[in-house]
Amino acid sequence: MDNLRDLYPSRLERRIDAFKRLDPVIYRKPDADEGPLSPEQMAFYRDNGYLYFECFLSEAEVAQLFSELTALSEDSSLRHAEDAVLEPDSGELRSLFAMHRHSEIFDKVTRNPRILDMVYQILDSDVYIHQSRINYKPGFKGKGFNWHSDFETWHTEDGMPRMRCLSCSITLTENTEFNGPLMLIPGSHRYFVPCTGATPDDNYKTSLQAQQFGVPEEDDLRWLVAEGGIVAPKGPPGSMLLFECNTLHASNANMSPFPRSNVFFVYNSVENALQAPYATRNPRPEFLGSRRIETLTPGS
């Protein structure tokens, strides 16, 4: 396969300085002014790289998703699936990937028209699911995650050529400061921060438990936080966070007795199909970076 040029070099042996992103943040639809996102929300997303919607889903919708999540976590056959990630210490389910293929109910969430209309407004194209997962983060046991850009990994290890992609995270439990909520560095999506260090084959087998490659250097994090600060949107179950594929984010350990569960899915533009990975030999498995472009159809 003739790859598109590598516009975002990373995982090299030597350090490369951060640089401004080469892609728009908003691929503005011609009739974007008609919504659903207001001009203020569009400007906020453009400048900060995320949008937060408290109580986006109703209590009834959350209850249905939560019971589906519980059913999946109790399905012991799934625990041995390739796309299940277990907590290193306890063996409990940490994440289940490709949730939209495991569950019709979760498949429908990814095709929620209220979400898709926002995604179309921002990306101005049809989309497909690049990755999806349920995160359990059980009480006391959920470990944290270092600062990283998802795009940096999807580019280097999956071959995603450009930044025309965004993630959606919906909480299914209350998010508090004590159960390891997602933290973001507002504005960090406007830069590409190359990470240092050649990446071994099959890195994903260990990186899902503790990321070692694809972690920006501390000096870069320092000036990015000095510019944009850190935020951690918190709120009741059913709240939704849309964030740009290149926004730096992290999470801390869950120190509370309560789980921090959410569903996470990634909309990639159908015009941004995966190439060969830019920094590794083999692409990661289908459940981490899908190569089946199945254009989503709204449905509820």
Add this chain to the structure above:
Amino acid sequence: MDNLRDLYPSRLERRIDAFKRLDPVIYRKPDADEGPLSPEQMAFYRDNGYLYFECFLSEAEVAQLFSELTALSEDSSLRHAEDAVLEPDSGELRSLFAMHRHSEIFDKVTRNPRILDMVYQILDSDVYIHQSRINYKPGFKGKGFNWHSDFETWHTEDGMPRMRCLSCSITLTENTEFNGPLMLIPGSHRYFVPCTGATPDDNYKTSLQAQQFGVPEEDDLRWLVAEGGIVAPKGPPGSMLLFECNTLHASNANMSPFPRSNVFFVYNSVENALQAPYATRNPRPEFLGSRRIETLTPGS
């Protein structure tokens, strides 16, 4: 040495249920109504096991302490001292114990009459410093700490017989939700939660980096949090937290680029002198649990 009876058994092979503490929280001075703590503050401390004072020290006082802290962290001779604890990954200074012996300026902090008058009001006796330390928790690198009661460790590993002791923590940098502030379970000091597991000799050599013994069972943490919740007082440098020796507390990793530095010192009643340790063979070193009862004299 004929030990006082073990009223708080812990670190046994089998689980023991939590039970109500056998000691008062407040050893009320006869003239306690005269302050400095108000009746409301005394009641809050009795019920919750802590008191928080935002901006207790002036900016000038904080600046002086911060420059002393910086000087100590740059003194490379201290890095090899027995009472210095380094970050496992980076080798930076994580804690320096016996700070009141390393530094006249920090010695004076422990004898601050504004603090001592509160301590006298609560403990109704003279006091001495059981332990003191500076915590650095550098940006990005400061690891968290599991939930624990200090008294549980001081009892089992140092031989502190009763709960007549309290800790004082003064922040020297801003505390935010992102740099791993101290978290407390309000009301947890009213119970003793025995921890399971016989403790090896010289446990302190590893427990200062990651605690393995003296961690309550999750079921106990669960009902204690259900009763009292979790709090994490946050605020500007110079804020002070007084907390009862048996209040369960923890901290998360520092995910920010900024250090979370504080000074921490423990007032034990002179009538609560250390015995032989209740669960280990040898007492820990002097810098962790002092056996030199040097009654503090107020001085500024």
